[in-house]
Amino acid sequence: MVAPHRSAPAQPPTAQHRFVERFGSALTEAGLQRLPARVFAALLAKDDGRMTAAELGDVLSVSPASVSGAVRYLQQMRMIHREREQGSRRDVFVVADDAWHDMMLNTPNIYAPLTSSLREGVAMVGGPGTQAGDRLAVSVAFLEFVTEEMQQLSDKWDKRRAQLGY
Structure with a gap:
């Protein structure tokens, strides 16, 4: 008899993850689309404010393809910008330290x-x-x-x- 597959127990959310979800929800209530709000919150919460689409997908439990639309929207709003990772072909999405200022301008x-x-x-x-x-x-x-x-x-x-x- 084959033992049933058991997945690893879910890890409790970190304080940083709780912030991302709470602030993402607050931005959504203020009118921002849900995934762009969560992407923006995730970038704000990351110490260096930089993540690839794959990293964002992992953190937010979404596909990199869905991250693509969210970052495009945030770029249009001037809330984040795209940079090429040095020595790589990967794009990195970056939130400015003063992102609110950039967006408002x-x-x-x-x-x-x-x-x-x-x-x-x-x-x-x-x-x-x-x-x-x-x-x-x-x-x-x-x-x-x-x-x-x-x-x-x-x-x-x-x-x-x-x-x-x-």
Whole structure:
């Protein structure tokens, strides 16, 4: 009689793993897609902030193929960037020490196409003075305002970061 195969007992999650799952969940609740949120949290929690797709897949128990879509999304948001591992053909995904700053400074790239489309849309929905036209126009004004304010906020953060010694 053949003994049934027994897998090794599951290891209890480490504090780092618990952080990744909790922070990933918090980011998901804030609107980020689930896997990109977990990838970002995993990179934040890693001491050097660097991992390959295979390492991310292992840590998050997902396939490297699914990691590919998540890192592409995070790169578009400027939350991480890709580097080539020295002496290798493998890509390494890296989170910046100040990833939030980089992501927030990306607002012009995110908002510019939206603003342009909304601006063109004013005439397409009836023009200024119509409810739809005015709604789109105020959206344009808001996005332009946010873009301007983000640059000023970034300048303030640079000064504050220097004061904090980071």
